[in-house]
Amino acid sequence: MRVILLIVWLLAFATSFVRAEEPPRELTPERRLHRVTFTDVKSVTRSVEARVLLEAQDGGLLLEARDGRLWNVTPKQRQQHETTDELFRPLKAEELGEQLSREVAELGITTPTQIVVTKHYVICSTAGRKYAEWCGSLFERLHDAFQAYWKAAGLELREPEFPLPAIVLKDHAQFTEFATKHDRPDAAQSPGYFSEPTNRIILFDLTAGPNSAPAQTASDIQRKIAASPFNVATTVHEATHQIAFNSGLHTRYADNPRWLTEGMAMFFEVPDLDSRSGWKTIGRVNAPRRKEFRETFRSPRESISLAELIRADDSFLQPNKARAAYAESWALTYFLLKTRSDDVVLYLKTIQLKPRLIADLPDVRLREFEAAFGETEILEREWKKWMATH
Ligand SMILES: [Zn+2]
Incomplete structure (x- = not known):
């Protein structure tokens, strides 16, 4: 399967390379709109407008719908497939807002939704307009700070192609209901999550308490x-x-x-709630994560070797290792960005080229990491020594 997918991907790449010579109005495979009807994993019949990201030799499809949602459609699930002569376009912010509202209502959540649209985001909220606006402002500042950080580090990123969807629910009970019905019950355990298939973040109003009215003003929310x-x-x-x-x-x-995706999220998660200035906390030490790192590092039962962390993701899923996996991922990302920023950028450029749906072997992961940062045993000693004083 691995090899087949690789071949399919190479063919897709070769095709797009040849077609790049053609006039810009030509509908290249990845720009063409497809209409696909299929039965999803919950046996619901879906009709989506999408582009085809991958087509396997057995006819399986990886689709990206106009709302940015990814769908894996096996030949068995597929019912109809129309290849149109139309151009694929992401939904407009207003269209996406309407779709999110419909989906929330379809799950049986009766609280009326409000849609807040900002430059990059579409926020569908049952937590009232004020809180959604506060989230929008926070996300926009984070987005700009994130882009600026990487630009300064020498990595050019792109603007999001799709409006970024966020669903903000009015309290933890509604969040749990949504997560359980729409995603997975285990997602309901967290105080918020990003769903890679749907491209959405799902959150709830952090100011909501069982006995308190919703916050009415921005300063009320801030407090x-x-x-x-x-x-x-x-x-x-x-x-x-x-x-x-x-x-x-x-x-x-x-x-x-x-370790890289979580390390990055933890590097940037230090909030800056001051809306009058830029995001000044990027690069600041993440004190709760550092505390966890220092605790797990000293515990032989929990701690994970650097090679183990790099080679595979298993430790994130093991109850006795997950805390250390997160803490070490933060500490490693923090150390590398503070001391080896240029090497991180080179490494990220390698990772950015990874094709979809192909898993790397543990040895490949380790080899690519060592190509950027040197031998893990040597790096591990430097890293732990550095972390003791930072
Ligand atoms: Zn995360």
């Missing part, structure tokens, strides 16, 4: 938010994942090393 720093860090963390996957830092459904 209440300041009381829950862990939860606001999660909001920023999930928004960072979404920006990273939509600006070309990572590619959805490609084999991005987990």
Whole structure:
């Protein structure tokens, strides 16, 4: 399967390379609109307008719909497939807003939704307009700061192609209901998440309490938010994942090393709630993550070797290793960006080229990491020594 997908991907690449010579009005495969009807994994019949990102030899498709959602359609699930002569275009912000509202209502959530559109975001909120506007302003500042950070580091990223969807629910109960019905029950355990298939961030109003009325003004929101720093860090963390996957830092459904995607989100998650200035906290030490790093590092039961962290993502899924996996990923990203920024940029350029749906072998992961940063045993000693004083 690996080899077949690689061949398919190479053919797709070769085709787009040849077609790049043709007049710009030519509909290249990746720009053409397709209408596909299929049965999804929950046995629901779906008709989507999409572009085809990959077509496997057995007829399986990886689609990207006009709302930015990815669909994996097996030949068995596929019912109809029309290849049109129309150009694929992402939904406009207003269209996406209407779709998000419909989906929230279809899940049985009866609270009326409000749509807030900003330069890059479409926020569908059952938490009221004021809170959605506050989120929009936070996300836009994060987006700009993220882009500016990488530009200064020597990595040119792109503007998001799709309006970035966010669903903000009025309280934790509604968030749990949405996560359980729409995504996975385990997502409901977190205070927010980014969904790689749907390209959305799902959050809830952090100012909502069982006995308190919704915050009415921006300063009211700011004051209440300041009381829950862990939860606001999660909001920023999930928004960072979404920006990273939509600006070309990572590619959805490609084999991005987990230490890298999580490390980046944790590097940027230090919030800056002061709306009058830029995002000044980027690059600041993430104190809760550093505390966890220092604790897990000393615990032989929990700590993970650098090679183990680089070679595979398993430790993130093991209950006794997950805390260390996150903490070490933050510490490694922090150390590398502070001391080896140029090498990080070179490494990211390698990772950016990863094709979708192909998993790398652990040895390949390690080899690419060592090509950028040198031998892991030597780096591990330097890293742990540096972390002791930073
Ligand atoms: Zn994360």
